[in-house]
Amino acid sequence: MPTRRERLLLLTPLALILLPFLIWPAVFGLLASFTNYAPAQLQVHWVGLANYASIVGDSQFQVAFRNTVVFGLTVPAELAIGFALAYLLREPFRGRGLVRVILLIPWLVSPIANGVMWHFLYNSQIGLINFGLAWLGLAGLPSPLGAKGLALPAAMLTDIWRKSPLVCFLALPGLLAIPRDHWELATLEGASSRERILRIALPRLRPLLLTIALLLIGDTLGLFDTLVILTGGGPGSATLIPALYSYQQAFQVHNWPIGSTLA
Amino acid sequence: MTASWSTQQHHRRQTRVVVLILAVAVFLLPLVWTLLASLQVIPDDTATPPAWTWPPSLASYLEIGIAEPGFAQELTTSLGVSITATALTIAISFAAAFSLARSRFRGIRLTVQGLLVLASLPVMAYVIPLNDLFLLLRLHDTLAGVALASTAVNTPLAVYVLYGYLKRGPAETEESARLDGASITQILWRVTLPIVAPGVAATAIVVFVLNWNLFLIPLVLTAGHVRTVPVAMSDFFTFERELEWLTAAAALITSLLPLVVLVIAAHRAIERFNLGAEQEIL
Numbered sequence: 001m002p003t004r005r006e007r008l009l010l011l012t013p014l015a016l017i018l019l020p021f022l023i024w025p026a027v028f029g030l031l032a033s034f035t036n037y038a039p040a041q042l043q044v045h046w047v048g049l050a051n052y053a054s055i056v057g058d059s060q061f062q063v064a065f066r067n068t069v070v071f072g073l074t075v076p077a078e079l080a081i082g083f084a085l086a087y088l089l090r091e092p093f094r095g096r097g098l099v100r101v102i103l104l105i106p107w108l109v110s111p112i113a114n115g116v117m118w119h120f121l122y123n124s125q126i127g128l129i130n131f132g133l134a135w136l137g138l139a140g141l142p143s144p145l146g147a148k149g150l151a152l153p154a155a156m157l158t159d160i161w162r163k164s165p166l167v168c169f170l171a172l173p174g175l176l177a178i179p180r181d182h183w184e185l186a187t188l189e190g191a192s193s194r195e196r197i198l199r200i201a202l203p204r205l206r207p208l209l210l211t212i213a214l215l216l217i218g219d220t221l222g223l224f225d226t227l228v229i230l231t232g233g234g235p236g237s238a239t240l241i242p243a244l245y246s247y248q249q250a251f252q253v254h255n256w257p258i259g260s261t262l263a
Numbered sequence: 264m265t266a267s268w269s270t271q272q273h274h275r276r277q278t279r280v281v282v283l284i285l286a287v288a289v290f291l292l293p294l295v296w297t298l299l300a301s302l303q304v305i306p307d308d309t310a311t312p313p314a315w316t317w318p319p320s321l322a323s324y325l326e327i328g329i330a331e332p333g334f335a336q337e338l339t340t341s342l343g344v345s346i347t348a349t350a351l352t353i354a355i356s357f358a359a360a361f362s363l364a365r366s367r368f369r370g371i372r373l374t375v376q377g378l379l380v381l382a383s384l385p386v387m388a389y390v391i392p393l394n395d396l397f398l399l400l401r402l403h404d405t406l407a408g409v410a411l412a413s414t415a416v417n418t419p420l421a422v423y424v425l426y427g428y429l430k431r432g433p434a435e436t437e438e439s440a441r442l443d444g445a446s447i448t449q450i451l452w453r454v455t456l457p458i459v460a461p462g463v464a465a466t467a468i469v470v471f472v473l474n475w476n477l478f479l480i481p482l483v484l485t486a487g488h489v490r491t492v493p494v495a496m497s498d499f500f501t502f503e504r505e506l507e508w509l510t511a512a513a514a515l516i517t518s519l520l521p522l523v524v525l526v527i528a529a530h531r532a533i534e535r536f537n538l539g540a541e542q543e544i545l
Contacts, residue, residue, distance in 0.1 A: 002365055006447045010362035013355040014418065021415035022381065025389035025396060032392065088283050091276075099287065101530040106290050108522040110476035112493040113515045117297055120508045126305050128296055134308035165290060173537040208539035211379060215420075218383025222479075 068221065070152060074159050075216045079209060081160065082167020087197065089168070090175050100172065107166040115226040118158040119145065155227060159220070167212055174208040175201060294519075301512035323513035330510045331495060338518070341491040344406060344481070345474040348413035352421050352474075353467050355414070360425035361451060364432065375426055381419035386479045394483050404485045412480045417470050424469075424538060428462035429455070465536035468529055472522055492518045 002010070089100060109117065121128050122143040130140035144150035178200060186196050202209075299305070302319040327334050363371065393412060394403070402408030432455055440454050456463070481491040490498075496514060526533060 002362070002447055007362040007366055010358040010447075014359035014422065017351075017355055017411070017415050017418055018381070020396065021393060021412055022384075022389065022419075025392035026384060028392040029389045085286055088279055088286070091279075093280075097530050097534050098527070099283065101526050101533060103287060103290060104526060105294065105523060108472060108476075108526065109294070109515075109519055110478065110493045110496075112476075112478050112497050113518060116496060116511050117293060117515060120300075120511065121293055121296060123508070125308070126300065126508055128293065130308055131306040131313055134306075134313040140308060161290065161293065169536070170538045174539045177539070211538060214379060214383050218385055222385025222387050224387065224479075 067152060071156060071159075071220060071223070072217070074156050074163070075213060075220060077156075077160050078163045078167050078216060079213060081164035082169075082212075083171055083205075083209070085164065085168035086171040086175050087201065089172055100169065103165050104169045105165070106162050107169070109162060111162070111223065111226045114158055114162050118154075118226075122154060158226060159223065162226075163216065163219070167216070170212050171205065171208065174205045178204050297512045298516055300509055301516045303509055305509070323509040324517065326507075326510045327514050327517065330507070331514065333490065334492075334495065334514065334517075337490050337492050337495045340406070340489060341475060341493075341518075342521070344410050344413065344489075344491060345471055347406075347410040348417070348474045349467055349471045351410065351414040352417050352470050353463060356418055356421035356425050356466075357456075357463060358451070359418075360422045360429050361455060363422070364426050364429035365434065365437075375423060378419040378423045378426075382423060386416060390479055390483045397484055402484075404488045406489055408484055409481050409489055409491070412484055413474050413477055416477065416480060417473050420473075421466055421470055424466050424536070425459075425463065427537060427539070428459045433458050461532060461535045462537070464529070464532040465534070468525060468533050469536055471525070475522060 085103060089096060089103075120126060122145050125140075127143070133140055144154040182200050183196065186200055191199065299315075299319075301323055302321070303316065303323055304319050305316050307314045307316060331337075363375065397403040397408050397412075400408075402411065436458075437450050437454050440450050445453070476493060477491070478493040478497065481489070482494050482497070485494070496518070
């Protein structure tokens with residue numbers, strides 16, 4: 001057992017990195033959202049909830065907010081697909097370790113690269129979908145990213161493609177930690193696959209899945225890099241989400257308080 | 264009875280293999296498409312039946328240097344920043360996680376879960392004030408600045424994961440080493456680290472991937488002097504011109520390749536990554 005002094009000493013580097021570079025800016029950003037703060041400005045006035053009032057009344061923000069709620073549906077989708085993949089990898093076979101990391105490769109694609117890639121894959125001349133259609137003798141379709149109703153689902157699909165493999169990778173150790181006789185007992189009792197998932201796997205995995213869900217939600221709320229490339233929030237504001245909107249407000253219109261209120 | 268049961272098992276296994284192969288194919292197809300395009304093999308939908316352009320060529324990879332003259336420099340910058348930030352993250356997190364794992368105070372559980380909340384905080388929520396601080400400290404647009412900010416982003420998750428491994432670590436061996444007169448540094452280095460090394464290695468690889476792909480941090484905290492690959496990719500794509508797909512595909516594959524090689528080479532190590540280790544203890 002290290003002494004109290006040693007324990008504090010070992011925690012010091014963590015405090016030195018997190019306090020100035022993460023916690024302080026986060027708290028400051030929250031406080032700044034109540035003021036008319038801007039960089040290089042001497043006088044800062046407390047404006048209370050005025051910034052919040054102004055964004056709630058902002059129709060663009062309302063659209064962005066609604067889009068985030070819709071985009072949030074990617075989280076359960078990623079959890080479900082990732083869990084299903086992990087379930088398939090549950091029983092050992094030759095090369096499972098390799099299959100597991102090969103399935104992780106989509107997550108290695110950066111959100112920016114993901115945007116670039118799907119921009120072209122959805123594209124009409126060189127894309128995936130139209131090649132399939134051409135095989136069936138059908139005419140090609142224009143990119144769904146340019147269509148108002150389709151842009152958001154199309155963007156969501158790219159996110160599901162990138163992050164479901166991560167869920168599988170993170171959930172598998174949890175599934176493997178379930179003792180073997182739990183499964184065997186259930187099988188002998190004649191439980192179907194569905195029953196085994198509902199009665200054995202999900203209850204044991206619940207804390208882990210909640211952890212993964214929390215990380216995914218944080219990631220989705222902050223997701224704007226893929227969208228900036230894919231659609232820039234368009235067409236119109238069909239794929240605008242708050243993170244992207246606050247990015248535009250802060251760095252393109254230089255409306256700092258609004259930017260941080262949105263965030 | 265036994266025969267039919269084992270036949271059933273056999274069928275079930277076959278189904279699983281087929282579904283798995285399909286899943287791998289679906290998830291890799293977009294990347295295979297991109298890889299082919301980077302080699303200048305693209306579909307020709309106007310032909311009947313649809314065909315591919317042939318033969319493949321490496322010309323697009325040479326094209327990257329023309330479309331984005333700084334690309335080699337950007338790869339080096341990304342590599343340097345990612346390695347530095349990963350090393351810092353692991354060192355800081357290992358010390359902190361050890362301290363937390365060997366402490367017994369009320370609220371430890373809350374502290375550890377608080378780390379998870381910090382880990383899921385969107386960067387957008389604090390990057391603007393962080394930028395002001397960086398301007399003040401003259402860290403804006405420096406390699407050190409980007410490395411420090413990246414470290415801050417990924418440290419909470421790393422502490423959370425390492426806490427899980429260390430909690431199950433060799434507390435008793437540490438205690439007897441202590442009675443033999445070993446210092447805390449000796450214990451950490453010679454007793455604890457060798458035992459939890461696989462978990463630390465797995466965490467380091469995941470943190471490296473996260474660093475390599477960071478976008479908002481290097482985008483906002485720099486002004487052209489320090490450029491990482493994701494920033495360059497967004498830049499020459501959105502603002503200057505509509506990038507040609509073949510060149511973009513080649514740049515994409517080039518920036519993805521180091522990660523794929525790393526992850527496949529280290530697949531035995533990365534298998535040890537366990538986000539839920541902490542939950543098995545609490």
